[in-house]
Amino acid sequence: DAKTTQPNSMESNEEEPVHLPCNHSTISGTDYIHWYRQLPSQGPEYVIHGLTSNVNNRMASLAIAEDRKSSTLILHRATLRDAAVYYCILRDKVYGQFYFGTGTSLTVIP
Amino acid sequence: EAQVTQNPRYLITVTGKKLTVTCSQNMNHEYMSWYRQDPGLGLRQIYYSMNVEVTDKGDVPEGYKVSRKEKRNFPLILESPSPNQTSLYFCASSLSRGDNTEAFFGQGTRLTVV
Numbered sequence: 273d274a275k276t277t278q279p280n281s282m283e284s285n286e287e288e289p290v291h292l293p294c295n296h297s298t299i300s301g302t303d304y305i306h307w308y309r310q311l312p313s314q315g316p317e318y319v320i321h322g323l324t325s326n327v328n329n330r331m332a333s334l335a336i337a338e339d340r341k342s343s344t345l346i347l348h349r350a351t352l353r354d355a356a357v358y359y360c361i362l363r364d365k366v367y368g369q370f371y372f373g374t375g376t377s378l379t380v381i382p
Numbered sequence: 383e384a385q386v387t388q389n390p391r392y393l394i395t396v397t398g399k400k401l402t403v404t405c406s407q408n409m410n411h412e413y414m415s416w417y418r419q420d421p422g423l424g425l426r427q428i429y430y431s432m433n434v435e436v437t438d439k440g441d442v443p444e445g446y447k448v449s450r451k452e453k454r455n456f457p458l459i460l461e462s463p464s465p466n467q468t469s470l471y472f473c474a475s476s477l478s479r480g481d482n483t484e485a486f487f488g489q490g491t492r493l494t495v496v
Contacts, residue, residue, distance in 0.1 A: 304482055315386075315472050315487030316425070323482075359424075368413050368432070368479025369440060372425040 281377040292345040294360030309356040388488035405473030414456040418469040463495045
């Protein structure tokens with residue numbers, strides 16, 4: 273059962289920032305929020321994850337709402353290679369299962 | 383290079399002919415799992431394994447078997463494939479089942495059952 277809600281699709285101009293939203297209103301206190309992306313014809317690829325505080329890595333930033341019921345993946349400068357389906361996921365801490373929804377398909381316009 | 387390797391990448395088979403899709407990881411990960419991806423349904427977990435000789439069903443296990451005799455390998459077995467098992471399959475591994483670990487996915491196996 274998908275535990276997250278994301279828009280089906282978004283567009284961004286190349287070299288502009290992109291904010292991909294995710295709602296996870298049923299999140300429990302110990303659930304980590306994971307983001308993966310899937311490029312065409314490839315397996316999902318890890319982007320970032322976090323628990324409560326905002327997180328940054330070389331690929332993106334993750335902003336987590338204070339009540340943890342929503343989060344936003346931020347790509348600081350979108351490139352054509354960032355065109356992909358982005359999945360926001362709460363990983364099951366007991367069985368380790370990733371519950372994938374249908375994700376957000378990001379189109380980057382040159 | 384850390385990776386999850388699946389073979390074959392593409393497979394066309396006939397109904398009822400047993401097949402195995404192999405999955406191997408080189409990161410000494412404890413946790414491995416199989417997913418299938420279908421249009422409009424996203425990725426759904428078939429089976430998972432928390433360690434050697436420990437496997438359990440995911441959300442859609444019917445028609446599939448797995449084994450985990452060694453830590454690095456987690457093959458997916460279709461004893462009698464049917465057309466509704468036509469799908470894109472992904473193997474994944476992570477250090478543990480814990481929610482603070484990154485998962486690595488294979489490149490996928492596109493299976494067609496006719």
